[in-house]
Amino acid sequence: MAAEIRLLTCLTDNFGVLIHDPATKATAAIDAPEAAPIIAALEREGWQLTDILITHHHHDHVGGVAELKKKYRCRVVAPQDKAAKIADVDLRVGNGDVVKVGNLLGRVVETPGHTLDHITYVFDSEKTVFAADTLFSIGCGRVIEGTHPMMWDSLLKLRALPDDFKLYCGHEYTAANVKFALSIEPDNPALQARAAQVAKLRAANQPTLPTTMGEEKKANVFLRADEPSVAAKLHMKGAAPAEVFGELRERKNKF
Template identity: 70%
Template sequence: MAAEIRLSPCLNDNFGYLVHDASTGATAAIDAPDAAPIRDTLQREGWTLTDILLTHHHGDHVGGVAALKEAYGCRVVAPHDRTAALPLVDLRVAQGDVVKVGSLLARVLETPGHTLDHVVYVFDDDKVVFTGDTLFSLGCGRLFEGSYPMMWDSLLKLRALPDDMLMYCGHEYTAANVKFALTIEPTNPALLARAAEVTELRSAGQPTIPVRLGVEKSANVFLRADDPAVAAGVRLKGADPIAVFTELRERKNKF
């Protein structure tokens, strides 16, 4: 893998990520929840920030943009939806666009649902995807702006990515997501294995991210609303996947 990735815990439970291309020295932040932790990581590594790739407009993902841009003069890349309040944008991107970070290539997928402007960044050559607040480990984002069919379609885009791709999401929500998922599938072996791993990681003070997409495809109920076992778990045997997904997300909202 050419890309070097560093994780910076930010705010209460956000993740800030740095993606570094050693061959050119280029470094991109994936979202900027808070400038200080990201600057600390840059200084520790001896890297210079060249780009910020934003997934969506929520304040806990863009709050550090202004300070980082002032400090480094970096390029700010953001979703093409101009109705969203995104600060200091230099480049707008949409489905299928490719963003260069030095010699690294990030393919853009539009994943509306959590917000209408949400995008994710897929580094195919490096087998990593930054999913923002669309997909979490064992969970998915709450719908603030989009519809349930829209969000399900976005999750299907992510499910179609290779099993060996590493997923980096926007928040450390995994332990809470485990508790909910076990109410739906208490005997799923993949979920139980991931639950044990999460307990071990959190007990050691370690993040639960990254995780391979293949694990999520087996254990994440929100990615499997078309699985009969998940439908049975919400008493909707034979129902349309969108109906099952809607029930799952509504239950999680109240959990």
């Protein structure tokens, strides 16, 4: 039986996600921005929370952990980097580790840059990736603790995933990301198509996720920093991709 996935809004613009294994009834929350919307979604579905899979230590991703753990006595899985303080952790995981949620298998990919402890969960059988604040639709996370080359390397790891993998990320930032991306690549047809789709979804108050890795590879300028045409737009012809990415990220910071 295929996994069931539910996307929910938390805080102001965070996404929470539940992934449920119908065979075993196990259910994991990918991050826990706040408890109430997650509890409401679980009760609506009739699911019991068995796991919380944390991607990184920022409060808007772990703020609901304590309340959820107290209520459900669920397992809390977190990055192995203990320098980042995360409470109530039961299991620490790093690159290549596999987390079981019932019969579902989540492969851990270390994707530092936004934070040093950031990890991504890839469910290969479900063709689904939970990238939190490393990769957004048509964007990427702000580089806060890491470096631009570190973040670019993390994005390359995700770009290597198959085109048909569904992408879930941590925030509803797509409309703003589209505006920036169009300032760099106004003639990109894939980006133009995504812009129209996003405008329609947001007008209907619908989420812009999930998207697919294939669409992101064509439309997300941050995944295209090694394209000569992108470097040329920035007047950086011949520059290393990590440098081009760094310029893109700095421009986005000020956009």
